[in-house]
Amino acid sequence: MNQPTIAFVGTGNMARAILEGLLSDDYPSASIWATRRQVELLSDLAEQGVNTSSDNQTAVAAADVVVISVKPQMMRETLQGLAPALQARQPLIISVAAGIDAAALERWAGGDLAVIRSMPNTPSLLKRGACGLYANDRVTDRQRETAEQIMNAVGITLWCENESGIDQVIAISGSGPAYFFLMMEKMIEAGMALGMDACSARKLTLQTALGAAEMAKQTGIEPAELRRRVTSPGGTTEQAILSFERDQLGETVERAMTACRDRAVEMTTQLCKE
Numbered sequence: 001m002n003q004p005t006i007a008f009v010g011t012g013n014m015a016r017a018i019l020e021g022l023l024s025d026d027y028p029s030a031s032i033w034a035t036r037r038q039v040e041l042l043s044d045l046a047e048q049g050v051n052t053s054s055d056n057q058t059a060v061a062a063a064d065v066v067v068i069s070v071k072p073q074m075m076r077e078t079l080q081g082l083a084p085a086l087q088a089r090q091p092l093i094i095s096v097a098a099g100i101d102a103a104a105l106e107r108w109a110g111g112d113l114a115v116i117r118s119m120p121n122t123p124s125l126l127k128r129g130a131c132g133l134y135a136n137d138r139v140t141d142r143q144r145e146t147a148e149q150i151m152n153a154v155g156i157t158l159w160c161e162n163e164s165g166i167d168q169v170i171a172i173s174g175s176g177p178a179y180f181f182l183m184m185e186k187m188i189e190a191g192m193a194l195g196m197d198a199c200s201a202r203k204l205t206l207q208t209a210l211g212a213a214e215m216a217k218q219t220g221i222e223p224a225e226l227r228r229r230v231t232s233p234g235g236t237t238e239q240a241i242l243s244f245e246r247d248q249l250g251e252t253v254e255r256a257m258t259a260c261r262d263r264a265v266e267m268t269t270q271l272c273k274e
């Protein structure tokens with residue numbers, strides 16, 4: 001079966017990660033278009049057989065799927081400029097932009113189009129991404145499968161039934177890498193405060209973060225149970241956990257994620273006004 005032709009409009013960091021993931025999954029390069037204004041920065045992709053261009057219209061005219069990955073602030077102008085081409089071609093539109101809802105995407109593209117909102121995260125750059133997806137009513141089952149195939153090239157995907165689910169995804173996995181980086185940062189600082197050198201504290205912290213994530217993922221055991229198993233009564237870990245609980249870590253995390261979700265809602269309201 002022929003693979004759908006995919007056009008990446010705005011091939012920066014995120015689009016490039018997805019595109020390279022597809023190439024490494026043997027997606028045919030001739031079925032991929034990539035655009036950006038500084039097209040010379042896509043020469044390595046052109047060498048691999050990807051169609052590159054600074055002209056979004058040409059790419060859209062060839063596409064079954066348009067992955068639009070310009071910055072959120074550029075989204076309205078870019079889609080409105082492409083509306084005639086999108087209306088003529090009627091491709092599936094997949095947006096990776098934070099803060100732009102499906103209704104605004106569809107409206108700016110001229111209306112009556114299949115639109116999927118996706119919310120990937122930065123570990124997608126290492127094929128370890130976690131991505132939420134939301135489809136409007138016009139998206140067919142086949143198009144859902146295509147969107148999954150595209151985003152699965154850089155990690156795992158999860159469908160949200162309601163669009164508000166995307167704001168929850170932002171609070172969990174979209175912004176989540178930063179929470180873990182913060183935890184690592186604080187553990188390194190605390191290790192140094194205990195007298196360890198920075199290099200050793202960093203090495204131990206990173207390997208511990210990686211090991212804990214792999215254990216949780218590979219065993220499938222709930223994190224709470226894994227934690228209980230390493231927390232012997234009267235032992236050392238227990239003292240650390242009790243200290244976190246006294247300082248209300250659970251409430252702190254919930255407040256932080258609620259603030260993140262609220263900002264996503266606020267940004268959507270601001271960016272999608274017209």
Ligand SMILES: NC(=O)c1ccc[n+]([C@@H]2O[C@H](COP(=O)([O-])OP(=O)(O)OC[C@H]3O[C@@H](n4cnc5c(N)ncnc54)[C@H](OP(=O)(O)O)[C@@H]3O)[C@@H](O)[C@H]2O)c1
Nearest residue numbers: 010011012013014036037038069070071072096097098122
């Ligand atoms: N990076 C992440 O971790 C992440 C995570 C989740 C979601 N996202 C979303 O992904 C989108 C892109 O983010 P990014 O980090 O990849 O940004 P980026 O690296 O700046 O990529 C945006 C690209 O768009 C191109 N561009 C700008 N205007 C254009 C136009 N009119 N036509 C064609 N190309 C145009 C830019 O290249 P030229 O200047 O050469 O045109 C640039 O390469 C954003 O909407 C963001 O919300 C990113």
